[in-house]
Amino acid sequence: MSRAIMIQGTGSNVGKSMLVAGLCRAARRRGLSVAPFKPQNMSNNAAVTSDGGEIGRAQALQALACGLAPHTDMNPVLLKPETDVGAQVVVQGKRLTTAKASDYAKLKPQLLGSVLESFDRLKAKHDLIIVEGAGSPAEVNLRKGDIANMGFAEAAAVPVILTGDIDRGGVIAQIIGTQAVMDPADVERVCGFIINKFRGDPRLFDDGYALIEERTRWRGFGVAPWFPEAWKLPAEDALDVRAPDRAEGLHIVCLCLSRMANFDDLDPLAQEPGVRLTMLQRGLPIPGDADLVIIPGSKSTRGDLAFVREQGWDIDLMAHHRRGGRILGICGGYQMLGDSVDDPHGIEGPPGKDPGLGLLRIDTLMTADKSLTEVQATHAASGTGFHGYEIHIGRSDGLDRARPFAIVEGQPEGAISADGRVMGSYLHGMFRDDAFRAAWLAGFGVEATQAYDAGVEDALDALADHLETHLDVASILAASR
Known part of the structure; x- marks a missing residue:
């Protein structure tokens, strides 16, 4: 029977996409048939899929980590911002409409059916689905009708691991505070947490890690240091497009x-x-x-x-x-x-x-x-x-x-x-x-010297090795159901 686990975050850009890509590659190397899934993504960085639609570029990278061609079922709802208050709504790869943010909430109940339909199709084909949330479950004002985080997790009966970003500071408050504002039933769905993007000696965070476990009663799955080769993977955010500082060229x-x-x-x-x-x-x-x-x-x-x-x-x-x-x-x-x-x-x-x-x-x-x-x-x-x-x-x-x-x-x-x-x-x-x-x-x-696609594959392998070294990957995958 197919299983699933969902990686949610305490906020946007905490490294969820990268963690899912690395876990997908780690699961694939264990011999599992694995696929990525993101119920709802908001991005203008899209990829064309094998079935003639479009999905978020991050899910295309995750598909590559799984050894799969990108498919619209991997990201059934894609929001592509056109103005500060409106976005194009793409459902299962095709444009549905353009909606203002204030009107999008009215669409979500009908979109949940498409999300679950895509999720069920993926589950029927694979051993494991690794799901990525969007934004944060701490946005409890958006919980009603939610299809991106706990609303989806509840509807699909998927356990959740919460990720905090220590690089931006306040990670203890990120995780404990997220639990404090969540509905008790949603809290029960969380099976543990990950600390991401640590710089320096992880042992320095031992007391903070223990405090989070004590206060939340959630299991810690490890502390992932900053992944130095992240810049070699396709960027999801324009600010993530990086190159080594060069004075010439x-x-x-x-x-x-x-x-x-x-x-x-x-x-x-x-x-x-x-x-x-x-x-x-x-x-x-x-x-x-x-x-x-x-x-x-x-x-x-x-x-x-x-x-x-x-x-x-x-x-x-x-x-x-x-x-x-x-x-x-x-x-x-x-x-x-x-x-x-x-x-x-x-x-x-x-x-x-x-x-x-x-x-x-x-x-x-x-x-x-x-x-x-x-x-x-x-x-x-x-x-x-x-x-x-x-x-x-x-x-x-x-x-x-x-x-x-x-x-x-x-x-x-x-x-x-x-x-x-x-x-x-x-x-x-x-x-x-x-x-x-x-x-x-x-x-x-200028002479080109790089083999780009081979470099991306190498970086995905290095990412999987990185997570295997610092996280309890076996227990993360075992927490799926």
Whole structure:
């Protein structure tokens, strides 16, 4: 009979996704058929699945840890923020609607059925399901109708392990305080806790660990030190895109948009020793020594166009181009580089048409249909083949499409400016392909030396080893039911 265990957290970004990935790899190495599951995720960093839908990128990494292809059942509800108060609601891989946060609560009762349906399908196929919560069960104001944490755990009869993040401080209060505000029935569902992201000598926390056990009457499953190779795994949060500090190398600057999407496109570049990657935050000018500026994907193209102008980055981009610098726009970034972005039906926000940055002779029309597909492409300039994926709305056309970025199924894809220094493409994931990344960097005189996918596999193995060393993994898996 299939079993399940759920990893919840005392808050967001406490390391739940990483723990689930490591536990999935550890369970797989024990010979178990294991799958990840996250009932509800909120992220604009999405992956295209084998069944033609989309899920959170973290669940795609967890699927890789299990040796599985990503499937929509692994993340049946995905919320993709479009504004500060609204998000696109994706159910079992397909867009259902766009809802304001105040209206989403009304949708949750009907979404629980889809969540449990996906969960049951996974359980029917695998020995073990490792579930990841979202946010925190301490958000008791959201407990009614909850499908992300204790509401799901109750409905699916899954035991819970609570994770606290000692790196942010106050981990004793995080765990004891979470128990204090939870409903007694939910407290009973928790079988233990994990302390995550410890730096230094874990023995220094022995007294605190014992205090948590005494006050909560929950079992401790161990203290996991900070995992130093975390940066080698695809980032779930834009702030997690890291590279070693380098004083030299090809300087690539990525604009951190307010609704940035699929920013893990940058991960393979960050790991190349010959590349110096800057994730440029709001309020900072584009550095004058940038060789390449990347405008990444966005969940709200017109909204992020306004954001780019608010930062003065439109002026910086023009200066960068005049100095001979190169620019690459991916997906929403590609749309922004054109002459106009027209959203007559208000698909991504209020209806309207805005001028683009004017660096590519294309115009974009937003349409209701969404492209969700994996593709095999050929880079037009180098003739190098690569695997990528499309996940976007809208169609772009214009004079610069006569110079395509790539060829897909015999058809031109993307656009390049007449001077060859401004490029745009709808294709995500291109830099994961070692051959393409090598060809691309060679155009800047940089040698690529990394095998990206092999490095991710090695990092997942190292993560599993890390957890096996510091946590009681056998007991964690045995707590499933």
